[in-house]
Amino acid sequence: MISSDMIMELVRLVLYVIGFLTFAALNAAYLSLMERKIPSWFQLRPGPVEVGPWGLLQPVADGIKLLSKQILTPQGADLILFKLAPVMVVVPGILCLVTIPFSNMIVARNFNLGLLMVFSFGAFGVFAVLLAGWASNNKYSSIAAARVVAQNIAYEVPMLLVVISLVFVTRTFNLHTIVDQQMGGFWHWNVLNLKASLMMPVAFLIYFICMLAETNRAPFDMVEAESELIAGAFTEYSGMGFGLFFIAEYVNIIIGCCVGTILFLGGWDCPFGLFPGLHWFLIKMYALCFSVIWVRWSFPRTQFYGLLNLSWKILIPFALANLVLTAFMLKLFHHA
Amino acid sequence: MLKPMITYFKEIVNGVYTLFVGMKITITHMLRRDVTVRYPRQSLKMTPRYRGHIDLKCDEAGKPKCVVCMACQRACPSGCIKLDGAKAEGAPRKSLTSYTLDFTTCSLCGLCVESCSFDAIKFSKEYNLASMKKDDYKMDLLKRVLEKT
Numbered sequence: 499m500i501s502s503d504m505i506m507e508l509v510r511l512v513l514y515v516i517g518f519l520t521f522a523a524l525n526a527a528y529l530s531l532m533e534r535k536i537p538s539w540f541q542l543r544p545g546p547v548e549v550g551p552w553g554l555l556q557p558v559a560d561g562i563k564l565l566s567k568q569i570l571t572p573q574g575a576d577l578i579l580f581k582l583a584p585v586m587v588v589v590p591g592i593l594c595l596v597t598i599p600f601s602n603m604i605v606a607r608n609f610n611l612g613l614l615m616v617f618s619f620g621a622f623g624v625f626a627v628l629l630a631g632w633a634s635n636n637k638y639s640s641i642a643a644a645r646v647v648a649q650n651i652a653y654e655v656p657m658l659l660v661v662i663s664l665v666f667v668t669r670t671f672n673l674h675t676i677v678d679q680q681m682g683g684f685w686h687w688n689v690l691n692l693k694a695s696l697m698m699p700v701a702f703l704i705y706f707i708c709m710l711a712e713t714n715r716a717p718f719d720m721v722e723a724e725s726e727l728i729a730g731a732f733t734e735y736s737g738m739g740f741g742l743f744f745i746a747e748y749v750n751i752i753i754g755c756c757v758g759t760i761l762f763l764g765g766w767d768c769p770f771g772l773f774p775g776l777h778w779f780l781i782k783m784y785a786l787c788f789s790v791i792w793v794r795w796s797f798p799r800t801q802f803y804g805l806l807n808l809s810w811k812i813l814i815p816f817a818l819a820n821l822v823l824t825a826f827m828l829k830l831f832h833h834a
Numbered sequence: 835m836l837k838p839m840i841t842y843f844k845e846i847v848n849g850v851y852t853l854f855v856g857m858k859i860t861i862t863h864m865l866r867r868d869v870t871v872r873y874p875r876q877s878l879k880m881t882p883r884y885r886g887h888i889d890l891k892c893d894e895a896g897k898p899k900c901v902v903c904m905a906c907q908r909a910c911p912s913g914c915i916k917l918d919g920a921k922a923e924g925a926p927r928k929s930l931t932s933y934t935l936d937f938t939t940c941s942l943c944g945l946c947v948e949s950c951s952f953d954a955i956k957f958s959k960e961y962n963l964a965s966m967k968k969d970d971y972k973m974d975l976l977k978r979v980l981e982k983t
Contacts, residue, residue: 536864539863539864540860540863540864541863542863542866542867542868542869542870543868543869543870544868544870544872547872703850792857792860792861793857795860796853796856796857796859796860797853797856812846
């Protein structure tokens with residue numbers, strides 16, 4: 499029997515799929531526009547202005563260009579994996595959005611293990627890039643893919659250490675509850691929660707750096723490195739196959755910024771305790787996105803050794819210190 | 835033991851500080867005015883010393899100042915200037931009947947302008963030259979200057 503509950507559930511599912519696909523695509527499109535606008539302002543030029551007013555239709559033009567290109571498959575490529583990889587790189591991104599609470603009311607599915615889910619699917623993306631590189635049957639793609647894996651594993655460690663120390667404080671994996679605990683002004687936000695751990699601002703910085711590395715953004719963009727590696731693991735992809743990797747990059751940035759907002763910046767809470775809601779979440783999230791672009795266009799790309807040294811010699815020790823300090827302070831001040 | 839520890843932390847603090855310096859530079863540049871122009875729609879005025887192809891100069895009456903002394907033709911190392919003149923009935927001096935410049939071989943050395951004792955040629959400020967045909971650069975400068983006036 500079909501009950502009204504089941505229909506509601508189905509409608510919810512469809513709305514979720516349509517809504518988040520739209521959200522992801524629009525974000526990818528307009529972040530890519532901002533990716534060209536913001537650096538052009540840094541470089542004292544206007545950026546794209548020809549297509550549409552203020553260049554607003556530029557992403558549409560880019561999309562049409564990508565769609566109209568022939569999709570080539572290199573000789574000797576693993577056909578199934580080659581076609582599967584762009585899909586696999588987008589799907590985890592969309593899945594992660596399931597449990598992100600955008601405001602008190604807007605969340606597709608509020609899991610108790612939301613945070614865990616986001617990070618487990620987040621780790622899945624690197625697998626798709628590896629497959630893309632390997633399936634291309636191109637040694638440069640394979641080398642680039644290997645570099646991606648080394649980089650992602652190196653940065654997964656400090657990121658998860660920071661998140662674990664945060665979970666010590668919040669005592670929950672539920673993203674909605676984590677935000678609820680931070681309500682009531684910016685001094686309640688986890689980034690300034692010095693009572694829980696003196697190193698919280700540092701933890702936020704580590705999270706942000708790791709997020710840049712995890713999403714393969716400059717100065718850690720070893721995946722792409724246009725000037726040296728052509729397009730790294732994506733070299734053999736053309737048309738929308740490449741476009742999907744592009745979309746996935748921006749979806750990952752959005753998720754990283756969402757999680758950063760939720761974990762450290764109080765989610766939809768207003769800094770001054772006034773009118774909390776969706777708008778505050780979006781303001782904080784896009785401010786973080788802006789910082790991501792800002793960082794990209796401020797610093798040169800690091801060397802691969804520098805990148806691994808940063809992770810293993812600086813970020814991981816600091817994340818571990820943060821973990822120990824948090825545990826110590828919790829034992830000392832908040833007898834559980 | 836202690837010294838490498840100190841340098842380790844010093845390097846980190848210094849590194850983070852320099853990162854913020856870099857970010858400050860970019861963000862202050864963001865607020866500055868653009869220095870570029872949207873080229874096909876706007877263009878900059880050419881600087882006075884810009885060397886385009888040569889152009890004939892006219893006197894107040896709108897006639898070319900050239901007296902057909904042939905100095906420019908002789909001075910041109912690549913032989914790209916060809917001019918001819920005739921003395922009209924009752925006129926005090928010769929006047930131009932043709933002046934062609936083969937811009938395909940011109941190297942913009944400027945010897946013609948320098949050799950001219952009558953201040954009759956100058957560099958134009960043309961920089962938007964583009965054509966699919968070689969013959970478009972065999973320019974009739976006399977026609978060009980008469981059309982202008």
